[in-house]
Amino acid sequence: MARMRYRIGVMFSTTGSYSVVARSMLNGALLAFNEMNAGSDTIALEPVVVDPTGDLARYRSLSRDLLKSGIRHIVGCYTSSSRKEVIPCFEKFDGMLWYPSHYEGFESSDNVVYTGAAPNQHVLPLVDYLATRVGKRAFCVGSNYIWAWENNRIFREALAARGGTVLAERYLSVGDTEVDQVIAAIIDQRPDFVFNNLIGTSAYAFFRAFRDACRARGIDQAAEIPVASCTLSEPELPEIGPDAVDGHLSSSVYFSSLNSPENAAFIAAYTRSFPEGPVSSADAEASYVAVKLLASALSQAGTDDARTVRAAVADQRLRAPQGEVRIDRQTFHAWLTPRIGRSVADGQFEVLLESREPIAPDPYLVQSSPRFASAMRSPLLKVVQS
Template sequence: MTRKHYRIGVMFSTTGSYSVVARSILNGALLAFQEVNACSSDVELEPVVVNPSGELPRYRSLSLELLGSGIRQVVGCYTSSSRKEVIPCFEKFDGLLWYPSHYEGFESSDNVIYTGAAPNQHVLPLVDYLASRVGLRAFCVGSNYIWAWENNRIFREALIAHGGTVLAERYLSVGDIEVDQVIEAIIDQRPDFVFNNLIGTSAYAFFRAFRAACRARGIDQAAEIPVASCTLSEPELPEIGLDAVDGHLSSSVYFSSLNSPENAAFIEAYAQSFPDGPVSSADAESSYIAVKLLAAALSQAGTDDARKVRAAVADRRLRAPQGEVRIDRQTFHAWLTPRIGRSAANGQFEVLLESREPIAPDPYLVQSSPRFASAMRSPLLKVVQS
């Protein structure tokens, strides 16, 4: 059988302030490329890897270079600001961006396939958990760009629907590690929990300094003022450090501690291919899923034409490490399985709750408006362990 050869763009910032996660995402994609090319598929994929180094103008210029070279499919971007930066390029030159990161929703493009979690798959389950089990008074912190702005807005509306309140919001520039003033404000307000949307080095500095500041005041931070995130993942835990790594809550669709044959095979293959790390993460699994779905869609379409590949991926299913995943025909986002985890000293997450089944994506929250969260939705998650 003659295999069709396709060059696929791969664009992640493996240097810069959020490079640890980005390297994990890149590894997930590269593992999928290896597996696709090793099987008897009728397609062969050649990854063309570029590194924007976390600089927004470089995302645009590299996208134009990839598309200008004849590449029509690109797996890439971690931050929402980078995704927003490149979408006009893909729309102008009719390419398809496979975006593998959880995000804030409220976006639709015929030139993007979203394999990461939408807000109803990570923000709303976290609000449900916190409001029912932790408290109703929140302090929000985040990196100063659209991801944190929108996530905090959705979070605030959902928490208010539960009868809660947001005491304050504070933002730091991406990469800013001067966190002491924010921490003093948090301790002064004594919220029930902190909702964290800081990313990369800013987040790691915050976790360390917040734990140290609480310890100095005799506060058991993990028990009395826990930090909850929709971003924190396994490769980032070593960056926080042993003194502050445990007790943090994370809302995600994947944790590497999941007990399933598919995840065991994924973890083993990942570790063998990338023994120097960083370890796998939800975003790594999402980029792995993106490449696997892309390969199947290319095979069905018989071409890398963006419109034909998009049509071929609609309703396509995959038995992924997290469980069954499929691309929603209406939104071109993925059906995913929400989970709540708590970080442990061993660098893993204990899964506390999880959905009984994959949840339909609702990027515009038209079916799950946070304004009516308590009235509209039955409990989303089942208890795994307390």
């Protein structure tokens, strides 16, 4: 019996200010395509890869072109602004976006499956960690778009519910590397930590300049004013540079240093397939997961009709590199395993805390609202190392 063949769009900005992470996402998706095509007797998937270059208008036009060509499913987008830009195209042409990145939540579309972390899986665990182990006075920085605006809002409410406060917020345009004024304000305020929502080249410039400015003033930045993020990942650490790479906190559902048979196999296959890098990341793993779940749903559905595949994906279970992943039938977000990591000099993260089990997605924070944090049960994070 001949295999059913489907064309699948793959849309990541592998050039532009956040290209390092996007290239790791493309690698993760392509690895899953290769594994699926080598191991399936029922379906074959042809990836159709496009590069929007970080330009929102190109995201919109490329999505439209792919969907009008008959493609029903696209794995792609990193930034929330790009996702927001393309969703109307998917709704108009009845396609499905498989969005493989952590995001700020407060969104629901019948045309999106979310395989990255929702805010209760990355922001709230980070607030718990910082408020109990680091301090309660925060300075927030971010790239000037919806991801940072909303993440800082959630963070501010969650920290306030734990008796903390945000001293100030500052925003830079995506790609802006003039960070000296922001850093001067941080050092003047001397917060307990910085909550960072800068992305791409803006983030790398900030980490370098902040470490240098603190060092010049005799401040041990990693110990006295640590930087905590929900975005920082392994392929970005070399971009920061060896003089400022260590001691940064990251809240994520995946780190490449995880010790499990599934992750060891994933890292080995990823490294063989992409020896020139960039190395894997949480968003690369989420892209890998998205293609794997899409392939399983297509196989079960026997068609690439978006509604039929969407219904089928909620029946799938995957032993992913991070642990078990499944799609929640009510929200079409993923059950994922929260973790807190700290960067080390060799370009990896040491895992400090992790959940005992996958956590249900709560994109609207209905079950875990920061406003009512004192009455809520926090994610069950266990200490891995201190």
